[in-house]
Amino acid sequence: MTVPVLEIAGLTTIFRTSMGDVRAVDGVDLAVERGRTLCIVGESGCGKSILSLSVMGLVPTPGRIAQGEIFFEGRNIAGLSPADMRTIRGNQIAMIFQEPMTSLNPVHTVGFQIVEAIRAHQRVSSKAARALALESLKKVRIPSPERRLDEYPHQLSGGMRQRVMIAMALSCEPTLLIADEPTTALDVTIQAQILNLLRDLQAETGMAIVLITHDLGVVAEIADDVAVMYAGKVVERGSVGDIFDDPQHPYTLGLMGSMPRIDEETDRLVAIDGMVPPPFRLPQGCRFNPRCPFADDVCRSEQPQLTALDEGHLVACHKAPLELYA
Amino acid sequence: MTMQPLLEARGLQKLFPITKGIFRRRVVAEVRAVDGVDFDIMPRETLAVVGESGCGKSTMARLAMRLIEPSAGTLRFEGEDITHAEKGDMRRLRRDMQIVFQDPYASLNPRMTVAEIIAEPMVVHGVGDGPSQRERVKELLRRVDLAPYHGQRYPHEFSGGQRQRIGVARALALSPKLIVCDEPVSALDVSIQAQIVNLLQDLQQEMGLSYLFISHGLAVVKHVADRVAVMYLGQIVEIGPKAAIYGNPRHPYTQALLAAAPQPDPSRRGQRHELAGDVPSPMNPPPGCRFHTRCPFVQERCRAEMPMLREMAGGQQAACHFAETIPVYAPALTMRAPSAKLKARLALYKERHVAAKSDAAATA
Amino acid sequence: MSDVTTTTGAVPAAAPIMVEDTFVRASVWRVLTSDVGAVIALVIVGLLVFAAAFAPWIAPSDPYSSDLVNMLKAPGEVGLLGTDAQGRDMITRLLFGLRTTLLMSLASVVLGCGIGAVVGFAAAYYPRLSGLLMRLMDVLLSFPAILFGLAIAAIFGPGLIAVVIALSVATIPLMARVVRGAALVVMHQEYVEGARSIGMSDRRLILKYLLPNCLSQIFVFVSLRFGQVILLGSALSFIGLGAQPPTAELGTMASDGRAYLFFAPHVSALPSLLIFIVVLALNVLGDALRDALDPKLRK
Amino acid sequence: MLRHTIQRLLIAIPVLFGVLLVGFLLMQVVPTDPAIVRAGPTATQDIVEQIRRQLGLDQPLWYQFGLYVWRLAQGDLGVSLINNVPVTRELAATIGPTVELMFASLFWSIPLGILLGTVGAYYRGTILDRAIMAVSVAGVSIPVFFLGLVLIWLFGFHWQLLPFTGRGGPLWSWEGIRAIILPAITLGGVFVGPVARMTRTSVLDVLGADHVRTARAKGLSERVVVLRHALRNAMVPVVTLIGLQIGFLLGGAVVTETVFSWPGIGRLAVGAILSSDMPMAQGTIIILSLGFILINLTVDVLYALLDPRVRST
Amino acid sequence: AQQQQPGQLTVLRTIDADNYDPIRSTATAAAEIVYLLADTLVSVDFDMQTVQPLLAESWEVSDDGLTYTFKLRQDVKFCSGRAMTAEDVVFSFERWLSPESSSPTKFRAGNVAEIRAINDHTVEYRLNEPYSDLLFQLALSFASVVDRESVEELGENFGVQGFGGTGPYCWNSWTPRQEVVLDKNPHYTWGPPIYENGTPQVERMVWRVIPEANTMMAAVQTGQADMTYYMAPFAIESLRAIPTLTVQQQDNYLYDNFVGFKTDKPVMNDPAMRRAINQAVNRDALAQAAFFGLGTALHSLLNPKVIDYDPATAELTPAYDPDAAIATLEEAGWELGSDGVRVKDGQRAEFLLYGIRNTQNPVMMEGMQADLRRIGVEMEIQLWDGTAAWGRLATQEFDAFVLSYPYVTATEALSLYFRSTQMPTPNRMNWNNEETDRLIDEARQATDDETRKAAIGAAQRQLVEADVWMPIVSQPMILVSGQRVEGARPHGIYGAGIYKGLDISLTD
Numbered sequence A: 001m002t003v004p005v006l007e008i009a010g011l012t013t014i015f016r017t018s019m020g021d022v023r024a025v026d027g028v029d030l031a032v033e034r035g036r037t038l039c040i041v042g043e044s045g046c047g048k049s050i051l052s053l054s055v056m057g058l059v060p061t062p063g064r065i066a067q068g069e070i071f072f073e074g075r076n077i078a079g080l081s082p083a084d085m086r087t088i089r090g091n092q093i094a095m096i097f098q099e100p101m102t103s104l105n106p107v108h109t110v111g112f113q114i115v116e117a118i119r120a121h122q123r124v125s126s127k128a129a130r131a132l133a134l135e136s137l138k139k140v141r142i143p144s145p146e147r148r149l150d151e152y153p154h155q156l157s158g159g160m161r162q163r164v165m166i167a168m169a170l171s172c173e174p175t176l177l178i179a180d181e182p183t184t185a186l187d188v189t190i191q192a193q194i195l196n197l198l199r200d201l202q203a204e205t206g207m208a209i210v211l212i213t214h215d216l217g218v219v220a221e222i223a224d225d226v227a228v229m230y231a232g233k234v235v236e237r238g239s240v241g242d243i244f245d246d247p248q249h250p251y252t253l254g255l256m257g258s259m260p261r262i263d264e265e266t267d268r269l270v271a272i273d274g275m276v277p278p279p280f281r282l283p284q285g286c287r288f289n290p291r292c293p294f295a296d297d298v299c300r301s302e303q304p305q306l307t308a309l310d311e312g313h314l315v316a317c318h319k320a321p322l323e324l325y326a
Numbered sequence B: 001m002t003m004q005p006l007l008e009a010r011g012l013q014k015l016f017p018i019t020k021g022i023f024r025r026r027v028v029a030e031v032r033a034v035d036g037v038d039f040d041i042m043p044r045e046t047l048a049v050v051g052e053s054g055c056g057k058s059t060m061a062r063l064a065m066r067l068i069e070p071s072a073g074t075l076r077f078e079g080e081d082i083t084h085a086e087k088g089d090m091r092r093l094r095r096d097m098q099i100v101f102q103d104p105y106a107s108l109n110p111r112m113t114v115a116e117i118i119a120e121p122m123v124v125h126g127v128g129d130g131p132s133q134r135e136r137v138k139e140l141l142r143r144v145d146l147a148p149y150h151g152q153r154y155p156h157e158f159s160g161g162q163r164q165r166i167g168v169a170r171a172l173a174l175s176p177k178l179i180v181c182d183e184p185v186s187a188l189d190v191s192i193q194a195q196i197v198n199l200l201q202d203l204q205q206e207m208g209l210s211y212l213f214i215s216h217g218l219a220v221v222k223h224v225a226d227r228v229a230v231m232y233l234g235q236i237v238e239i240g241p242k243a244a245i246y247g248n249p250r251h252p253y254t255q256a257l258l259a260a261a262p263q264p265d266p267s268r269r270g271q272r273h274e275l276a277g278d279v280p281s282p283m284n285p286p287p288g289c290r291f292h293t294r295c296p297f298v299q300e301r302c303r304a305e306m307p308m309l310r311e312m313a314g315g316q317q318a319a320c321h322f323a324e325t326i327p328v329y330a331p332a333l334t335m336r337a338p339s340a341k342l343k344a345r346l347a348l349y350k351e352r353h354v355a356a357k358s359d360a361a362a363t364a
Numbered sequence C: 001m002s003d004v005t006t007t008t009g010a011v012p013a014a015a016p017i018m019v020e021d022t023f024v025r026a027s028v029w030r031v032l033t034s035d036v037g038a039v040i041a042l043v044i045v046g047l048l049v050f051a052a053a054f055a056p057w058i059a060p061s062d063p064y065s066s067d068l069v070n071m072l073k074a075p076g077e078v079g080l081l082g083t084d085a086q087g088r089d090m091i092t093r094l095l096f097g098l099r100t101t102l103l104m105s106l107a108s109v110v111l112g113c114g115i116g117a118v119v120g121f122a123a124a125y126y127p128r129l130s131g132l133l134m135r136l137m138d139v140l141l142s143f144p145a146i147l148f149g150l151a152i153a154a155i156f157g158p159g160l161i162a163v164v165i166a167l168s169v170a171t172i173p174l175m176a177r178v179v180r181g182a183a184l185v186v187m188h189q190e191y192v193e194g195a196r197s198i199g200m201s202d203r204r205l206i207l208k209y210l211l212p213n214c215l216s217q218i219f220v221f222v223s224l225r226f227g228q229v230i231l232l233g234s235a236l237s238f239i240g241l242g243a244q245p246p247t248a249e250l251g252t253m254a255s256d257g258r259a260y261l262f263f264a265p266h267v268s269a270l271p272s273l274l275i276f277i278v279v280l281a282l283n284v285l286g287d288a289l290r291d292a293l294d295p296k297l298r299k
Numbered sequence D: 001m002l003r004h005t006i007q008r009l010l011i012a013i014p015v016l017f018g019v020l021l022v023g024f025l026l027m028q029v030v031p032t033d034p035a036i037v038r039a040g041p042t043a044t045q046d047i048v049e050q051i052r053r054q055l056g057l058d059q060p061l062w063y064q065f066g067l068y069v070w071r072l073a074q075g076d077l078g079v080s081l082i083n084n085v086p087v088t089r090e091l092a093a094t095i096g097p098t099v100e101l102m103f104a105s106l107f108w109s110i111p112l113g114i115l116l117g118t119v120g121a122y123y124r125g126t127i128l129d130r131a132i133m134a135v136s137v138a139g140v141s142i143p144v145f146f147l148g149l150v151l152i153w154l155f156g157f158h159w160q161l162l163p164f165t166g167r168g169g170p171l172w173s174w175e176g177i178r179a180i181i182l183p184a185i186t187l188g189g190v191f192v193g194p195v196a197r198m199t200r201t202s203v204l205d206v207l208g209a210d211h212v213r214t215a216r217a218k219g220l221s222e223r224v225v226v227l228r229h230a231l232r233n234a235m236v237p238v239v240t241l242i243g244l245q246i247g248f249l250l251g252g253a254v255v256t257e258t259v260f261s262w263p264g265i266g267r268l269a270v271g272a273i274l275s276s277d278m279p280m281a282q283g284t285i286i287i288l289s290l291g292f293i294l295i296n297l298t299v300d301v302l303y304a305l306l307d308p309r310v311r312s313t
Numbered sequence E: 001a002q003q004q005q006p007g008q009l010t011v012l013r014t015i016d017a018d019n020y021d022p023i024r025s026t027a028t029a030a031a032e033i034v035y036l037l038a039d040t041l042v043s044v045d046f047d048m049q050t051v052q053p054l055l056a057e058s059w060e061v062s063d064d065g066l067t068y069t070f071k072l073r074q075d076v077k078f079c080s081g082r083a084m085t086a087e088d089v090v091f092s093f094e095r096w097l098s099p100e101s102s103s104p105t106k107f108r109a110g111n112v113a114e115i116r117a118i119n120d121h122t123v124e125y126r127l128n129e130p131y132s133d134l135l136f137q138l139a140l141s142f143a144s145v146v147d148r149e150s151v152e153e154l155g156e157n158f159g160v161q162g163f164g165g166t167g168p169y170c171w172n173s174w175t176p177r178q179e180v181v182l183d184k185n186p187h188y189t190w191g192p193p194i195y196e197n198g199t200p201q202v203e204r205m206v207w208r209v210i211p212e213a214n215t216m217m218a219a220v221q222t223g224q225a226d227m228t229y230y231m232a233p234f235a236i237e238s239l240r241a242i243p244t245l246t247v248q249q250q251d252n253y254l255y256d257n258f259v260g261f262k263t264d265k266p267v268m269n270d271p272a273m274r275r276a277i278n279q280a281v282n283r284d285a286l287a288q289a290a291f292f293g294l295g296t297a298l299h300s301l302l303n304p305k306v307i308d309y310d311p312a313t314a315e316l317t318p319a320y321d322p323d324a325a326i327a328t329l330e331e332a333g334w335e336l337g338s339d340g341v342r343v344k345d346g347q348r349a350e351f352l353l354y355g356i357r358n359t360q361n362p363v364m365m366e367g368m369q370a371d372l373r374r375i376g377v378e379m380e381i382q383l384w385d386g387t388a389a390w391g392r393l394a395t396q397e398f399d400a401f402v403l404s405y406p407y408v409t410a411t412e413a414l415s416l417y418f419r420s421t422q423m424p425t426p427n428r429m430n431w432n433n434e435e436t437d438r439l440i441d442e443a444r445q446a447t448d449d450e451t452r453k454a455a456i457g458a459a460q461r462q463l464v465e466a467d468v469w470m471p472i473v474s475q476p477m478i479l480v481s482g483q484r485v486e487g488a489r490p491h492g493i494y495g496a497g498i499y500k501g502l503d504i505s506l507t508d
C-alpha cells in the first residue's frame, strides 16, 4: 500500500481556558490518500476546524497540540519548528476557509494576494508570479481572469471569491488541500459550481482533499471516505457508501434522519434530542449517550473505542451493529 | 373555491433608494429588492419561499408584516386592505401576524429575561394582567419544550435551538393567525433543525396557523410547505403546489435550483448540471426576463420581453416564455431509494426515540 | 455606504464593540475583578470619591483660611504636604480641589453625554434627522473645545460654569457619534425588528431596547471621557478659565501653582499628581471595562 | 477616488458655514463691547460711541453677519480691533509655526504610537504589552503644561541641552530643529498614548480576522503577516482617531505654545477671544476649524487609500 | 547653553502691546518700546521728580502758566535721516489732539489753545487754563514726536508695520505676541542728560514675549536672554544669589495697586463698610505674599515718593486692626448673621470684585477675601484676562475692583481717577464730589508749587477720609540683567523699565 498523504494518529488538541481544559480534538485517527477526498462531518463545535488547523500548525493561541502525530507524506510534522512549518504550509498543504467574504484581505488586490502566496514559496520574479497567478485564476474558471487580478475582493461575488481562495491555495500545487466548509456560505447554485470545480481539479492534479462540512448532501457529492465527528472524537469512519447505506453509529443515523430529503416524503423528521454538550462539561462514558436512544449503563460509564466492523468501516459504539441490540 | 385568503399580496414592490448628497436627499439608484409579486396565503397553509441570497426573500417577509412600507402594490389581511393602514389599525393587526427570525443570536433582546421577552407582546397589547401573563408564559415555554424555570434566565444562557424556541414562543404569545418565518432553521445544526421543523409542524396542526416560510433549503421547504414560491431577483418566477414544483418544475431557474441541491445520495454524484454565473445585482437587473443571463434555454425574446406568471398544467404558475416547451426535469426518477439497511435502522431509531421520550415524560 | 461616512470619518469615534448577546453582567464583573490593574484602579477611584465626598469632614483645616506668613512651606515643614501660595494647608486644598474637580467633570460628562446621547439616539432612530443632526455635530466637533470654552467664559465670566458648559459642548458630538454608532448596530439587530413587529411604541423601543443595549459602550466612553474632561479642564485653567478664587480645583491649583514650580514644586506637582492618579485610574478602568465587554478580547 | 474627495469637500461646506455662524453668534453674545476694546482702558464714553459707529456695531445683526460673509467671500477677514493689523496677515504669520509644531509632534508620536500598539497587540497579555499600555495610559493622564515645564526644567534648565524660548528658525535649519524638540515632545507626548491604544485594539481585532488566518495559511512569515495584513487593515480606525484627536491636540497646542512661547495660532486665538477682538477671533476660529475639517478630509482620502471598499462608493 | 548673537540684546517681557502708535495705545508694554523709538520734548530723571531736557534744550513758562515755549535741539534727525524741526513737533501734537485720532490719552495734554512753531526750532504751547502737570505729561510716551512722512506713508499701520521717530532705536520688525526687533539709530546723539552716554551702545534690541514665568526665569538663568524687568517676584531672591546675574531695584518706581469701591452701590455706599475694609486688610501681608517682600505696602492713598504726596494721609489711613474693623461695623449697625456674614437692614455684607488675572491679583485678592471673611464680610472675586477686563471694568456690574497704574504726579493720579468728569471710567468709583473736583482743578491750574501742593494735599486727605480706595501696595521695579550686559539701570517711567536704555552695552 502506498503511504497516505496525511495520516493522523491520536491527535489531541487542548485549549486551556478559565473554565478548564477543552479537548477540542480528542485522540483522532485519520488518513487520506493521494487523489482521494476525505470528508469530515459533524455538528458545530465538534472540533472539525480545530482538527484542520492542527494539521496546518495554526491552532489559535490558548490551544496547543497535546498529543499525537501528524504524518505528512510519512514525515511527522506535529513538532516542526514554525519556520519549517511555514515552508510546508501553503506550499504542500493548502487550506481554504468557510467565509469567502472575510477570508480575503479587503485592502489588497486579488492578484497581489495570490502572487504573495506564490512568492512565499517559489523564487520567481513578480512578473512570473503574476503570470502564475493568472494561470491559477484561469484554472478555477473565473470569468475574465486578467481583469480580476487587479480587482479587490469586495468587487467580486461570493462564488468568485471562493474561486480566488481556491486559486490561491492551488497556486503552489499542493499535495493536500484542506477545505473547511468551503461551500456553506454559498448559494446552492454556486455551491454546485465550487464542488464540481474541486472535483475536476482533483482529477487533474491528483491532490488529496480533506473537506469539512456539516452537510451530508455535500458529503454525498464529493467524498470518497467519511469521518463523522462528535464532541472532539471520530465516532464513525468509512467509505462514503458505508456511511450512507450502512450507518452504524446512532449519531450518524440521527443525522441521516434529521435531514429532510427531496426524494422522499416523510411526515416527521427523526430528530436527535437535546444538544451538543458544552466542551468543558462532557458526559461520562460515550459522549453521545445523553442524546442516544440506545444508551444503557455501559454507554454511560465506558468510552467506546473506534473498532473496525468491516474492511475500512470503523465505528465507536458499544451497540454496533444496532440490530443486535434492538 | 371561494375561500378567502388570510394574506393577499398584489403587485407588491419595494425599492430601496441609494441616496447621496450632504443630507442624503438625492436618490442616485434604487435596489429593486422586491419587484411586483403576487401571492396568497390561505388559512392553515404554509407558503414557502425559496431563492438565492439577495433575491428579496427577507424583504418580502418584512413587507408581509408591514414592517416596511411597500413602494407599490396592495396587501390585504383577511380581505381588509392594510397597505396603508394607520398606526392604530396596524397595532391591532400585529396581534394576528408574528415573525420568527433567522438568527437566533440576534433576534432576542439580550437585556431581557426570557419570560419578559415572551410576555412582551402581551404587555404591549395590554392582554391580560400580570398573573395571567405569567401563567401564559409558563404555558408557552412548556409548549416549545422548555421548562418554566427557563423564564428567569437571559437569552445568552441558551443554545441556538433553544433560542429559536423562545422566538417561536414569543410569536405564539398572542395566538396569531399567521407566522412569518424568515429562514428559521438556516442557522441551526441539522439535528436541531429537525427539532424546530417538527415543532413548527406540530404547532400548525394544533393551532391552525398559517406560515410564510422562507428558506433557501429546498429539502426543508419540500418537507414543510403546502405551496412553494421560487424567487429570483425580486420576482416570483414560479409558484404552485409543492408536488408540481418539485415534480414538474416549469421554470428553468426552478429546475436549476433543484438540480443544484445536494442530495444525500453518493450514487447520483456528478449528475448535477450546474448553473453558470452569478445572480446579477438587484440595482440594475437585466431587462426582459431577469433570468436570461444564466438561462440555458435563453432565446431572443427573453432578452427583450419580461415574462408574466402563467397558469401551467400542473397547477402551478411560471413566468417563462417557454415554460411549456423546455425539457422536463425529473430528478425523482433518477433518484435511488435509501438502502434497506438505512431504512430499517431509521425505523428502529425512531421507535427507540419515541420510547425514550415517553419514558422521560413518565419519569418527569 | 451609509451615512456613517461623514466628513470626519467612516468609523464611529470609539472602536465599535459588537453588541454581543454573550454579555453577562456577572462575568463582566468577574473579568473586571480578575484584572489586578482594574481592581487597583477601582479601589483608587472609590477612595478618591470617598475622600472628595467627605472632604469637609476629613480635611484637617479650613480650605479658605489663608496664612500668609506660612506660605509655600515645603511638605513636612508645615502640615504633612506643606502649604500653598496663600499659606493654606495643601492636604485640605487637595481634598477640596478633588471634590470640585470631580463635581465639575461629573457635571460636564453628565450634561454632555446626556445631550449627546439624545442626539445620537435621535440620529440613529430617525434617519431623516440623521443628516442634519450629524452635520450639526460636525460643526461642534470642528469647533475646538478650548475656543468654545474661551467664548463661553467671555459670556458668563470665567469660572466653573464656563468650564462645565465648554466641556459639555465638547463632549456632545463625540458622545453623539458613539451612541449613534452603537445604536445603529443595535437597530439592525433582528430583535429590534421583532419589537417593531409586535407594534411597540418608539418610546418603549428606545428605552427598553436601544438604550440598554448601548449602555456598555456608553459606559466605556463615559469612563474614558471623564479622564479627558479633567485634563481638558486643567488646560482651560491654564489659560485662566478655571475656578475662581478661593475655590480649590485641581487643574486651577496645578496651573496657578506652576509659577512656583522651581521653588516650591509641591504646590503644582501635588495637584498634577492627583490629576494624574485620577485620570490614570479612570483610564485603566475604562480600558478594563472595554476589554471585559468585548467578547473578542475576552479569554 | 477624485469623486470621493470632491464629495467630502462638498459636505464640508455647510459644516464650515455652520462654524462661521456659531462663531459669529458666540462673538455676539460676548458682552464685552468691542468698541471699548478698541478704545482702550482710559477712554471716555464719547470716544467709545464714536468708535462703535465706525465699526458698524450699531447695525442690525444679520446685516453685520451678511457683511462679514460677503467680505469673507472676497478673502477679506477684516482687521484686528486691537492693533488694526489685517487678520489674514496675522493668520499667515502664525499658521506656519503651528503647522510646524503639529507636524513635529505628530512626526514622531504617530509612528511611535503605532509601533507600541502593534507590539502590544502582538505580544498581548505579556509583561511587554502591559508595560506599553501602562506607559500609554500614563501618557494621556498628565496635564500638558506639567509635562512641558518638567521638560524645560530638565532639558532646558538643568542640563541646558535645548532651547525653549520660542521658534529658532525654519524647520529645516539646525536652530529650528533644536528649538522645536521640546515643544514637539510635550505636545506629541499626549498623542502617543491614544494612538498606541487604538492601534492595539485595532490590530488585535484584525489579528483575529479570517484573512489573517488565510495569510498564515499561505505560509507567510509573521513579520509579513503583521505588517502587510494586520497593520495595514488596522490603520483605518487609527486614522479616524487621529483625525478626531486633532481637536484635542489643539487644546494642547495652546498650552504648549504658551509654555514655550511658540508663535502659533493657538495663542493668537486665545488672545483674540479673550480680548474680544472679533475679527481676529473669527479668523482664528475659521482657520482652526478649516484645519480640522481639512485634516478630516485628508483622513477620508486616506481611508480611500487604505481601504478600497470606501473608494468605490 | 544658547549663544546669543553678538551685539544683540534680548529683553524678555510677559505681554505684548496692542500697537506701537504713541497716541493709540495706553499700554505700558507700548510705552516701553515707544520710548526707544521716539523722543519727547522733555525727560524725567531717575528720581521721578526732576524734569530734564530731551528734544527741547530749554523751555520757558509764562507767568500766567498758559504759554510754554520750547527751544528745540538742532541736531535731531529721524531714523530716515531727515532733520527734525518744530513743524514735526507741532504735527505730532496736533495728531495727538485731533478728534479724528480719538486718542484715549488726549486729556493728558491739558486744555490746549494752540500749538505752533515759532521758527524751525521753537515751539509754542498755549493753554486755555493753567496746567501744572504739563511738563510731566509731555515726558510721557504719548507726547512723542513722530516723523510726519512716516505717519503719512503708513497711515493706519503706523506703529504696527513701521515707525518713524527720533528715538535711540529704529523700527525693524514686530511679530505680535512674539517679538519686537529694534535697530540702533545711527544718527542718535541727543540722549537726555540723565545718561552718561548720549548715544545707544547696542546694535540691536530684541524684545521677546515669554508669558510663562518659569520659562522666563530659566531663559534668563541659562543665558538665552539678557535682561528683563518682568521677572516674577518669587524668583528674584534666588536670582540674586546667582553671580552672573545683576539684580537692581528702582526705588522711585511709581506703580500702585489699589482696590476701588463703587461708592454709589449698596454695601459699598456705606462709608463705615469702606473704612472697615481698610482696617481689616493686612496690606503688609498682601504685599509680602504677592511680591515676596519686594513691594512696599501702601499706607497712604498715593506713593510717598510722588510729587505732592501729602504725608498727613499716612496718619489718616487706618492701620491694620481687625478688631477695630469689627467695631466700626458693629457701630454702623452691621450685625453678624447666622452664616457668619454681617447684615444691615436686610442687606448682606457681600460684594463683587472685578480685576485682571495676572500673577499677583489672585494672591492678593484671596488674601483680602480671607481677611474680610474674618470680620463677616464676603467678597466675591472675578478676575478677567487682561484685554477682556477693560470692557468688564467699564460696566456697572461690580461693586469693587482691583487695578494698578503708573503715574508721575499726585495731580495726575487724582485727576485721572477722581474727577466727576472721568465717570464712569476711569472714575469707576462713581465718586461724584464737588469738593474733590474743585480741589483737583485748583491743583491743575495752579501756577505755583505751594497752591498746587495745598490743593492736591487737601484732595488726598478728603479721599482718604472717605475711604474711596483701599491702597494696597506699591509695585517694585526690578531689573535683572545677565553677564553680557553692562550699564543697565532701571528707570520705570510709565512702567518703562529701561526708558532710553542708552548706557546699556554688551561685553561681547
Ligand SMILES: Nc1ncnc2c1ncn2[C@@H]1O[C@H](COP(=O)(O)OP(=O)(O)OP(=O)(O)O)[C@@H](O)[C@H]1O
Pocket: A015, A017, A022, A024, A042, A043, A044, A045, A046, A047, A048, A049, A050, A051, A060, A061, A062, A063, A214, A279
Ligand atoms: N480559542 C478557543 N478557546 C477555547 N476553546 C476553543 C477555542 N477555539 C475553539 N474552541 C473549542 O473547540 C471546539 C471545536 O471548535 P471548532 O471550531 O473546531 O468546531 P467546528 O467543528 O469547526 O464547528 P463549526 O461547524 O461551527 O465550524 C469548540 O467546542 C470550541 O469550544
Ligand SMILES: Nc1ncnc2c1ncn2[C@@H]1O[C@H](COP(=O)(O)OP(=O)(O)OP(=O)(O)O)[C@@H](O)[C@H]1O
Pocket: B016, B017, B031, B032, B033, B034, B051, B052, B053, B054, B055, B056, B057, B058, B059, B060, B216, B282
Ligand atoms: N434597507 C435596505 N436598503 C437597501 N437595500 C436593501 C435593504 N434591505 C435589503 N436590501 C437589498 O435588497 C435585496 C434583497 O434583500 P433581502 O434581504 O430581501 O434578500 P434575501 O433574499 O433575504 O437574502 P438572504 O438570503 O441573504 O437573506 C438585496 O440586494 C439587499 O442588498
Ligand SMILES: [Mg+2]
Pocket: A048, A049, A050, A180
Ligand atoms: Mg469550523
Ligand SMILES: [Mg+2]
Pocket: B057, B058, B059, B182, B183
Ligand atoms: Mg434574508
